[in-house]
Amino acid sequence: MNDHVSTHQAEEDARNESILIWVDGKLLPRAQATVSVYDSGFMLGDGVWEGIRLYNNRWSFLDEHLDRQFEAAKAIDLDIARTRAEVVAAVLETQAANGMTTDAHARLMVTRGVKTRPFQHPRLSQQGPTMVIIMEHSRPKIPRPITLATVPHLRGLPMTQDPKLNSHSKLNCILACIAAQKAGADEALMLDIHGFVNTTNACNFFIVKKGEVWTSTGDYCMNGITRQKVIDLCHANGIPCREKNFSLVETYSADEAFLTGTFGAQTPVGMIDGRTIGTGQMGPVTERLRGLYKTLVGA
Numbered sequence: 001m002n003d004h005v006s007t008h009q010a011e012e013d014a015r016n017e018s019i020l021i022w023v024d025g026k027l028l029p030r031a032q033a034t035v036s037v038y039d040s041g042f043m044l045g046d047g048v049w050e051g052i053r054l055y056n057n058r059w060s061f062l063d064e065h066l067d068r069q070f071e072a073a074k075a076i077d078l079d080i081a082r083t084r085a086e087v088v089a090a091v092l093e094t095q096a097a098n099g100m101t102t103d104a105h106a107r108l109m110v111t112r113g114v115k116t117r118p119f120q121h122p123r124l125s126q127q128g129p130t131m132v133i134i135m136e137h138s139r140p141k142i143p144r145p146i147t148l149a150t151v152p153h154l155r156g157l158p159m160t161q162d163p164k165l166n167s168h169s170k171l172n173c174i175l176a177c178i179a180a181q182k183a184g185a186d187e188a189l190m191l192d193i194h195g196f197v198n199t200t201n202a203c204n205f206f207i208v209k210k211g212e213v214w215t216s217t218g219d220y221c222m223n224g225i226t227r228q229k230v231i232d233l234c235h236a237n238g239i240p241c242r243e244k245n246f247s248l249v250e251t252y253s254a255d256e257a258f259l260t261g262t263f264g265a266q267t268p269v270g271m272i273d274g275r276t277i278g279t280g281q282m283g284p285v286t287e288r289l290r291g292l293y294k295t296l297v298g299a
């Protein structure tokens with residue numbers, strides 16, 4: 001067994017054994033926090049979710065996350081059956097019930113709900129959505145820069161399963177991650193249908209070349225909120241930043257590479273396909289952006 005790390009690794013926190021989980025309006029201990037085996041999410045991955053993070057009593061970019069959640073629900077014709085204010089209230093209720101004030105991460109999930117029979121047709125999901133909020137104490141602890149391997153699994157086209165949907169069915173990304181692990185890496189670097197470098201299976205991807213920050217055009221990847229904040233921070237702080245197509249050739253020789261996501265903010269990448277990126281350690285531009293982002297979120 002190799003010493004794999006995950007981009008979503010956090011410090012051990014015994015308090016997470018006794019958290020309360022919000023399930024359709026009830027706050028339940030972990031062991032009782034369950035959904036039906038007939039749930040559309042369990043059975044078919046038919047649902048949409050968001051990951052949100054609490055820093056110093058503030059849920060970062062909550063509006064943007066709710067925009068994306070409601071947009072995704074509308075796209076899959078799923079009625080959340082709650083207003084935005086009610087969703088926010090549920091998040092705050094869960095936070096209060098768990099006594100959390102900072103360094104918490106929540107997964108907010110809404111599925112098409114319990115089905116009447118165990119088949120795919122959405123009309124079998126008649127009982128209203130299932131909504132769950134899992135909120136954990138969470139301080140990311142990633143012991144070394146992440147290693148990536150490119151994999152044969154591509155980012156799809158918008159007309160198949162749009163990669164901008166944060167759907168419960170993440171099988172393409174999971175298969176990509178499995179392939180990367182089999183290749184001895186931590187996470188998968190995924191290409192777009194043209195072969196340009198796009199994203200990883202769970203985070204957005206950036207490189208730094210000669211002082212310029214590059215990321216994909218944004219086609220084929222999750223419209224990551226952290227990704228956009230990093231682009232905005234670059235523009236606001238005089239760091240040249242380009243959203244462009246680039247290939248593996250340009251990537252292997254980057255001075256730095258890093259990932260973005262709500263969970264880990266900016267996570268350095270040390271190796272891609274066995275090639276050391278820069279020094280293999282966090283580079284100065286990544287470090288600067290991490291500092292700027294920390295200030296932005298008030299961490």
Ligand SMILES: Cc1ncc(COP(=O)(O)O)c(C=O)c1O
Nearest residue numbers: 202203204222224225226261262
């Ligand atoms: C595939 C993928 N890429 C990137 C991200 C990061 O997005 P954000 O920065 O909004 O957390 C996510 C998070 O949901 C994701 O699922």
